[in-house]
Amino acid sequence: MTVLAFLIPVALGLGLLGLAAFFWALRNGQFDDPDGSAARILLDEEDEA
Amino acid sequence: MATRPILPEATGQTMLVVPGMHCAGCMGKVEQALGELPGVTGARANLTARSVTVTHASSLDDHALVLALEAAGFEAKPRRELPERHLSAARPLLAPLAVAGFAAMNVMLLSVSVWSGAEGSTRSMFEWISTLIAIPAVIYAGRPFFASAWKAVRRGTTNMDVPISIGVILATGLSFYEVIAGGGHAWFDGALMLLTFLLAGRVLDAMMRDRARAGVDALLGQAARGATVLREGGKLEWLDAAALSPGMTMRVPAGERLAADGTIVTGASRFDQSLLTGESAPVPAQQGDTVLAGTLNLDAPVDVRVSHAGQDTALAEIARLMEASTQDRSKYVRIADRAARLYAPVVHTLAAATVIGWLLAGASLYKALVIGVAVLIITCPCALGLAVPVAQVVASGALMRAGIMVKDGSALERLAATDRALFDKTGTLTMGEALPDPAVLDALPADAAEIALALASHSKHPLSRALARELAARGHKAATLTDVREEAGFGVFAVHDGARVAVRRPESAAGTAVALDISGRPTQLIPCADRLRPDTAAALERLRAMGVTSSIISGDNVGAVRDVARATGLTAQAAATPLDKQQVITSLRHNGAHVLMVGDGLNDGPALATASVSMAPGAASEVGLQASDLVFMQDTLLSVPRAVGAARSTMRIVKQNFALAIAYNLIAVPLAIAGLVTPLIAAAAMSLSSLIVVGNSLRLVRAAK
Numbered sequence: 001m002t003v004l005a006f007l008i009p010v011a012l013g014l015g016l017l018g019l020a021a022f023f024w025a026l027r028n029g030q031f032d033d034p035d036g037s038a039a040r041i042l043l044d045e046e047d048e049a
Numbered sequence: 050m051a052t053r054p055i056l057p058e059a060t061g062q063t064m065l066v067v068p069g070m071h072c073a074g075c076m077g078k079v080e081q082a083l084g085e086l087p088g089v090t091g092a093r094a095n096l097t098a099r100s101v102t103v104t105h106a107s108s109l110d111d112h113a114l115v116l117a118l119e120a121a122g123f124e125a126k127p128r129r130e131l132p133e134r135h136l137s138a139a140r141p142l143l144a145p146l147a148v149a150g151f152a153a154m155n156v157m158l159l160s161v162s163v164w165s166g167a168e169g170s171t172r173s174m175f176e177w178i179s180t181l182i183a184i185p186a187v188i189y190a191g192r193p194f195f196a197s198a199w200k201a202v203r204r205g206t207t208n209m210d211v212p213i214s215i216g217v218i219l220a221t222g223l224s225f226y227e228v229i230a231g232g233g234h235a236w237f238d239g240a241l242m243l244l245t246f247l248l249a250g251r252v253l254d255a256m257m258r259d260r261a262r263a264g265v266d267a268l269l270g271q272a273a274r275g276a277t278v279l280r281e282g283g284k285l286e287w288l289d290a291a292a293l294s295p296g297m298t299m300r301v302p303a304g305e306r307l308a309a310d311g312t313i314v315t316g317a318s319r320f321d322q323s324l325l326t327g328e329s330a331p332v333p334a335q336q337g338d339t340v341l342a343g344t345l346n347l348d349a350p351v352d353v354r355v356s357h358a359g360q361d362t363a364l365a366e367i368a369r370l371m372e373a374s375t376q377d378r379s380k381y382v383r384i385a386d387r388a389a390r391l392y393a394p395v396v397h398t399l400a401a402a403t404v405i406g407w408l409l410a411g412a413s414l415y416k417a418l419v420i421g422v423a424v425l426i427i428t429c430p431c432a433l434g435l436a437v438p439v440a441q442v443v444a445s446g447a448l449m450r451a452g453i454m455v456k457d458g459s460a461l462e463r464l465a466a467t468d469r470a471l472f473d474k475t476g477t478l479t480m481g482e483a484l485p486d487p488a489v490l491d492a493l494p495a496d497a498a499e500i501a502l503a504l505a506s507h508s509k510h511p512l513s514r515a516l517a518r519e520l521a522a523r524g525h526k527a528a529t530l531t532d533v534r535e536e537a538g539f540g541v542f543a544v545h546d547g548a549r550v551a552v553r554r555p556e557s558a559a560g561t562a563v564a565l566d567i568s569g570r571p572t573q574l575i576p577c578a579d580r581l582r583p584d585t586a587a588a589l590e591r592l593r594a595m596g597v598t599s600s601i602i603s604g605d606n607v608g609a610v611r612d613v614a615r616a617t618g619l620t621a622q623a624a625a626t627p628l629d630k631q632q633v634i635t636s637l638r639h640n641g642a643h644v645l646m647v648g649d650g651l652n653d654g655p656a657l658a659t660a661s662v663s664m665a666p667g668a669a670s671e672v673g674l675q676a677s678d679l680v681f682m683q684d685t686l687l688s689v690p691r692a693v694g695a696a697r698s699t700m701r702i703v704k705q706n707f708a709l710a711i712a713y714n715l716i717a718v719p720l721a722i723a724g725l726v727t728p729l730i731a732a733a734a735m736s737l738s739s740l741i742v743v744g745n746s747l748r749l750v751r752a753a754k
Binding site for chain 2: 004008011012015016018019022023026031032033034035036039040041042043044
């Protein structure tokens with residue numbers, strides 16, 4: 001059962017990592033324009049290269 | 050996004066609304082057009098909000114940006130400051146949802162280990178980890194519910210959030226006690242799962258509302274306008290409507306709407322007041338006459354001395370009428386909260402009776418309390434809490450795909466009860482603008498049509514614009530013209546292949562028409578009229594079949610209203626003032642009718658706000674868009690019966706959902722009262738009932754057909 005002492009922190013840590021990533025995305029305005037983000041990949045931005 | 054070297058000048062930021070931007074290509078063109086403008090350091094389009102944020106040198110003004118976009122083929126308006134309620138409703142719920150989801154998954158994982166037989170110190174460690182995750186998560190993710198429940202309780206009422214909050218808090222508290230005392234009943238997973246499900250439902254609901262609001266806001270932003278002001282010394286300057294003040298002189302070109310009330314100082318023209326009064330015939334005005342904000346200058350440029358601007362315009366009275374009726378509507382109690390009023394006392398009495406019953410039967414206080422909490426948790430309104438929002442989200446999504454925006458959460462509930470519909474005439478039953486006769490356009494020879502299109506595209510006159518649009522829609526290409534010249538109020542004159550051609554005002558003014566001159570051929574007269582919306586007859590027939598009685602109430606003169614009444618077969622009231630319309634609706638409502646008002650104009654504003662529920666076409670005035678619950682974007686009037694039908698299907702599904710939730714309770718509650726429910730059974734039962742309710746609601750996907 002000692003494996004639990006290792007696995008549970010790993011499981012929780014990964015979950016928290018995901019949660020932190022989500023909060024980071026939320027703060028950085030990644031959810032401000034969901035339609036635009038979906039369409040933006042279709043744009044050619046040669047002038048910016 | 051086009052980048053440029055940063056300029057040393059001070060920079061400013063401007064947000065422009067671009068309603069016509071709807072694809073990746075448009076977004077690219079908008080950003081490029083603005084990026085190429087000297088002084089612009091950055092332009093970032095937001096497709097969801099149909100807007101673009103421009104960073105630019107402060108020497109550059111809004112009008113230059115608007116002109117640059119116009120050159121690229123996009124109509125744009127600077128965005129005004131919007132009131133706070135327009136902020137996203139979904140954003141503040143995303144973080145609680147993420148926390149609840151994370152905590153629910155981890156606690157569930159630990160609970161599964163406990164259920165599958167973890168013993169001794171392992172079990173107690175799992176329970177303590179669950180506690181450490183669950184308690185902060187419940188406090189954080191439960192705040193939206195606790196806040197709303199507390200507000201209701203303080204006002205002495207109850208809503209759906211009250212039983213939810215009581216259930217969650219009791220379950221968490223009891224579980225904490227169980228963990229400390231080493232009992233066997235930790236319900237953290239159930240409480241967190243409940244929060245996750247309910248938050249997910251609310252986030253979806255709020256997202257749908259946000260999208261509808263963004264669509265309507267884009268239209269509203271477009272309505273925000275300004276005027277070219279004539280300064281001393283003949284300098285012309287573009288000012289925002291908010292910056293206009295009495296005493297200024299605005300120059301209003303043909304085809305532009307007035308931004309303020311005023312008196313004409315030079316020039317004469319005709320004005321379209323249909324948004325203001327419902328009157329469809331243009332009103333002539335000349336030097337010394339008063340003209341009102343919101344009217345459209347049809348023929349010739351005029352100079353107008355501003356008498357009232359902003360909030361002092363003639364609209365103030367209409368705004369006051371509307372204020373009073375909006376308060377009346379906020380008294381509406383949503384069906385979920387009505388259900389909660391019946392449900393909460395029953396459940397709470399039942400739980401209390403269970404505790405007393407077990408005590409009388411000789412159980413210990415602790416055991417009686419555990420069973421009482423089990424009753425509260427098993428009846429926890431998971432399915433009930435989802436019954437209404439999920440159905441409304443699915444139905445609103447279906448309606449949005451059909452071009453109908455549902456602005457208000459309770460609008461579908463109120464719309465479903467409709468048994469009486471009142472239609473405004475100009476702009477609602479009709480298209481609200483004079484359109485060229487399609488039969489005459491179809492009969493035009495192809496070369497004549499090409500010349501007419503070329504000529505019309507050189508003018509901003511509303512009739513020219515309509516003519517150009519209709520001809521282009523028929524697949525005609527513009528012919529090549531030379532020496533094009535527009536004479537304001539008369540027409541556009543040019544030369545094509547050596548022949549003099551013109552689109553102009555006809556000499557005899559019998560009704561509205563456009564004359565097409567091609568030298569060497571007889572003059573072709575194209576009559577223009579305000580036509581009924583497509584499918585009007587079919588739409589009214591469908592409403593009749595649904596048991597909705599329709600009639601017309603219009604501010605236009607008797608003759609014009611009679612024609613439309615005859616064409617549609619409806620009874621009509623003509624020459625109604627905004628107050629008349631409001632009073633008619635009030636008296637209908639006093640007689641127990643559920644009135645749907647469909648209107649577009651400023652004069653319909655009070656009526657839209659007074660009616661049980663209201664709809665406006667996308668081309669409606671700012672006031673119309675704001676006062677209505679639903680906005681339909683397509684031309685066809687079939688949107689109205691479609692929305693009513695979808696609302697009724699939604700209420701049917703909501704009632705089924707309630708029935709399902711009650712049926713589930715009828716099975717689960719006796720088990721809970723008998724003390725047979727464990728946390729495992731509770732978790733399974735709650736998920737199952739929620740899935741059934743969600744599945745049933747998904748049947749509304751095709752509701753807007």
